[in-house]
Amino acid sequence: MANVLDTLLERGFIKQFTHEEETRELLEKEKITFYIGFDPTADSLHVGHFIAMMFMAHMQKAGHRPIALLGGGTAMVGDPSGKTDMRKMLTKEQIEENVKSLKSQMEKFIDFSDDKAIIVNNADWLLNLNYVDFLRDIGVHFSVNRMLSAECFKQRLEKGLSFLEFNYMLMQGYDFYVLNKNYGCIMELGGDDQWSNMIAGVELIRRKEQKPAYAMTCTLLTNSEGKKMGKTEKGALWLDPNKTTPFDFYQYWRNVDDADVEKCLALLTFLPIDEVRALGALKDKEINEAKKVLAFEITKLVHGQEEAEKAKTAAEALFGGGVDLSNVPTVTITRDNLGMALVDILTITKIVPSKGEGRRLITQGGVAINDEKITDFAIAIGEEFFVDGYMMVKKGKKNFFKVEIQ
Structure with a gap:
């Protein structure tokens, strides 16, 4: 034994x-x-x-x-x-x-x-x-x-x-x-x-x-630079879903440094050690697959299978390509803004400088919401666009904005 x-x-x-x-x-x-x-x-x-x-x-x-x-x-x-x-x-x-x-x-x-x-x-x-x-x-x-x-x-x-x-x-x-x-x-x-x-x-x-x-x-949970892991913009990474949502929890692990993936898989999941080593050995773009496994396995342990599936689906809908949330600018709207046209939301949040610029960008296919291209500038933005309290707006090819409801 x-x-x-x-x-x-x-x-x-x-x-x-x-x-x-x-x-x-x-x-x-x-x-x-x-x-x-x-x-x-x-x-x-x-x-x-x-x-x-x-x-x-x-x-x-x-x-x-x-x-x-x-x-x-x-x-x-x-x-x-x-x-x-x-x-x-x-x-x-x-x-x-x-x-x-x-x-x-x-x-x-x-x-x-x-x-x-x-x-x-x-x-x-x-x-x-x-x-x-x-x-x-x-x-x-x-x-x-x-x-x-x-x-x-x-x-x-x-x-x-x-x-x-x-x-x-x-x-x-x-x-x-x-x-x-x-x-x-x-x-x-x-x-x-x-x-x-x-x-x-x-x-x-x-x-x-x-x-x-x-x-x-x-061993304490530290990253490859020796700093304690589990700190986010909002403070500690809590296990209580009311303090850190399962989605934010999932995204934290989805975005860990490449160098920390194997250590986190070994310490924070029950995956067999051979699988941990194999995932940890992946390089460049392939390491993203290991990060998805890490995020799913830890979220499943802490929040259960159903919440882990939801977080995974939401993450894939929001960032098809996997965007590091910590680097995405956050803008806010109020509940009163819900139901307004997309072009108005983009103008209020200053994602676009003017309504004219917003209309042109949207009709030319330059705006995506939650990884889905939107070409109707008058589409009403309701609560259904928000996952875990926010929606992702992609402007052009590389500019992402996180829109939160205050």
Whole structure:
């Protein structure tokens, strides 16, 4: 039987181990309980979390039991890792609402039936801790000198690290300790930016319980230049369809750089690795076919087959040739403009400088809407022309405009 570790390494998931050989042996011989933490700082997971969900899903498929830890307690403090500024403080009510939203999203990727996986909230044990008891029981095992040298605090030390945030490492270490005692959890997985916090939990269990504990970090989702992926003009690439539409989600992956296609296919889809390698090896125009597969597969995982089909069809209707949306100028009309003649819409949005110029261009076949040539300048533009809130106008051979309804 193949070791899940080989699958994870082959697909590019693993960045660091606390105990590589022991971990390999353990995953081969036993079915373990492991956990990944998600702080509910927003009401949706984003694509940065999606790689963690895939990490978790591969482990579950191999028979290991995931615990999805929602940080209702740690979110009250805020993780300083990878941040130059302190996070915005959330109210208890906001955090509780966010926890509910994340739970429903996770159920799409992880099977929680029959105790195959567990969702827990660290608010259950963190919020009612007695501070002095906690310091005596847990704080005594942490060296301040060592904590200050941790990578997760370095950036924050330059601007000033609050004592509130300094406690985050103790809390995350304590989470692992509680999950170990209550559920027999022996491994923590997480993003590579969490390495210092994860080691804290491993060492706490080994010191207090004299038991083995392990951690593996996952590579962060970055592009070929080392920048984090998943940022769009509108902000993060969310998994919630109300925050990022399935169409915009699909288009993001359709337009990734050629150099990032293979990595994204390996990390964010379940396609066999041979197929991933073959698609990643395509060059020039052919790589667009690999991008279509990537966009469809990820959208299917996040939003389901039906929404992925819709997004694919809409994308093909809007940009037969595949246009990079991020470079397309956006113009807006109001709902009051719906029903107006095409020539008027083009003039209002300044796509054409005048009605006369617009009429001439349209009648000569120089305008296409959603990749369909329109030669009637008086055609009424109604809502049916808009897919996911916008329509694409092509002027001449190369000029594209995205028309949105405000």
